[in-house]
Amino acid sequence: xxxxAGERARYQRHLALPEIGAAGQExxxxxxxxVVGAGGLGSPAALYLAAAGCGTLGLLDCDRVxxxxxxxxxxxxxxxxxxxxxxxxxxxxxxxNPEIRVVAHALELKAANxxxxxxxxxxxxxxxxxxxxxxxxxDACVIMQRPLVSAAIHRFEGQVMTYVPGRGPxxxxxxxxxxxxxxxxxxxxxxxxxxxxVLGTLQATEAIKLITGVGTPLxxxxxxxxxxxxxFREFRVQRRRDCAVCGETPMxxxxxxxxxxxxxxxPGVRRLTPQALATLLGPGAAAPPPLIDVRExxxxxxxxxxxxxxxxxxxxxxxxxxxxxxGGPVFICRSGGRSLRACTMALEAxxxxxxxxxxxxxxxxxxxxxxxxxx
Amino acid sequence: xxxxxxxxxxxxxxxxxxxxxxxPGASLAEVLGDLERRFPGIRFRIxxxxxxxxxxxxLFVNTDEARDLTARVHGGDTVHVICAxxxx
Numbered sequence: 001x002x003x004x005a006g007e008r009a010r011y012q013r014h015l016a017l018p019e020i021g022a023a024g025q026e027x028x029x030x031x032x033x034x035v036v037g038a039g040g041l042g043s044p045a046a047l048y049l050a051a052a053g054c055g056t057l058g059l060l061d062c063d064r065v066x067x068x069x070x071x072x073x074x075x076x077x078x079x080x081x082x083x084x085x086x087x088x089x090x091x092x093x094x095x096x097n098p099e100i101r102v103v104a105h106a107l108e109l110k111a112a113n114x115x116x117x118x119x120x121x122x123x124x125x126x127x128x129x130x131x132x133x134x135x136x137x138x139d140a141c142v143i144m145q146r147p148l149v150s151a152a153i154h155r156f157e158g159q160v161m162t163y164v165p166g167r168g169p170x171x172x173x174x175x176x177x178x179x180x181x182x183x184x185x186x187x188x189x190x191x192x193x194x195x196x197x198v199l200g201t202l203q204a205t206e207a208i209k210l211i212t213g214v215g216t217p218l219x220x221x222x223x224x225x226x227x228x229x230x231x232f233r234e235f236r237v238q239r240r241r242d243c244a245v246c247g248e249t250p251m252x253x254x255x256x257x258x259x260x261x262x263x264x265x266x267p268g269v270r271r272l273t274p275q276a277l278a279t280l281l282g283p284g285a286a287a288p289p290p291l292i293d294v295r296e297x298x299x300x301x302x303x304x305x306x307x308x309x310x311x312x313x314x315x316x317x318x319x320x321x322x323x324x325x326x327g328g329p330v331f332i333c334r335s336g337g338r339s340l341r342a343c344t345m346a347l348e349a350x351x352x353x354x355x356x357x358x359x360x361x362x363x364x365x366x367x368x369x370x371x372x373x374x375x
Numbered sequence: 376x377x378x379x380x381x382x383x384x385x386x387x388x389x390x391x392x393x394x395x396x397x398x399p400g401a402s403l404a405e406v407l408g409d410l411e412r413r414f415p416g417i418r419f420r421i422x423x424x425x426x427x428x429x430x431x432x433x434l435f436v437n438t439d440e441a442r443d444l445t446a447r448v449h450g451g452d453t454v455h456v457i458c459a460x461x462x463x
Contacts, residue, residue: 039463040463042463127463128463129461129463131459151463152459152460152462152463153462154458154460154461157384157460159457174433174459177430178430224457228394229394233438233455234438235435237440314386314389317415317419318389318415
């Protein structure tokens, strides 16, 4: 795939690198790369890959641009608020480099569509914000033999690792499984805006190295970054013979969806609808139950039910003694997932009857109090 | 001689915000036992009811992964407790 005169001018600084040169740039032009998640990680990764001349660049995201995204998602500007991320981001990439082909995938990646989407690409970058999507993408890449550069962020920390079929461990070898919600996401825990800039740029670096064949990729090497210390650490990771997807006897032979949402029932936990809780808290109620709001402090401060006590889930194990053993305490969070786990912990700690507000404060705001602000 | 234990940020609430603590343990089991005495509840976030490392947690002694709690820890070593992150 030869370069035009315009491309030679645009990529002159690459052509000046003997390690890349015209041959490497032609490989970039022929490359087909999919960026999963047009968020904090996907923004810099996609921008740099577009600028570098990645010939076909797919951008996949099912969300729309929100004001709170702009603190770190440099693919977008204020005029794009409300637009589908894949489309708005695609326009930005095409504007940055009209020489490349940009494909916008404004859809949610599922087991039913992941193979069809990946079939058009040679390399995948995962910067999604859900563990279920991370496993779906990893499994599909293993099964379809596609290299994957996976990164993730949390507060001031980041992680990145590269997987190449047959040449090292996959994401499941590193973390065999994890359900959504087991770790707080950026919306819950916060994230330093510049952090994904570092990790997303590392992903783009790995992609360019894999495409051009230069350097040493992060195979079997798990890299972590701590922005507060400004330190990188590298760990050796082995492929697991018992890995569920890339092991010797894989149990996962086709992509599958994890549970899309947190479980809605646990043994012994009472389920309380917003309407039922409103009745318990209403003017005629004899003894309103204690309310335990397990969201993070800043979420609680945005808006909470009168009388609710804030015990974030991260503090719950050492603050279980503060929960009334009787009176049927009601646990509350944003959407009902964290509070359900809190109920289970409370029951194990001897609380007589724990109830979970189903759907959390989002459901309360939707069904009972539209004025209730929910972070 | 003690080792240094670096704690994943999702678990910092147990260590009063400390990213690293010292421990005299000579094995991962002893290190985690020591952490539990000082920071109640933290061990259960790392180890499940069957005494297995939780699948979203990774333990490293220096740069090498540990797949069970029998791994030896020497003075001056660093134990890393790392958690799968979901943010993007």
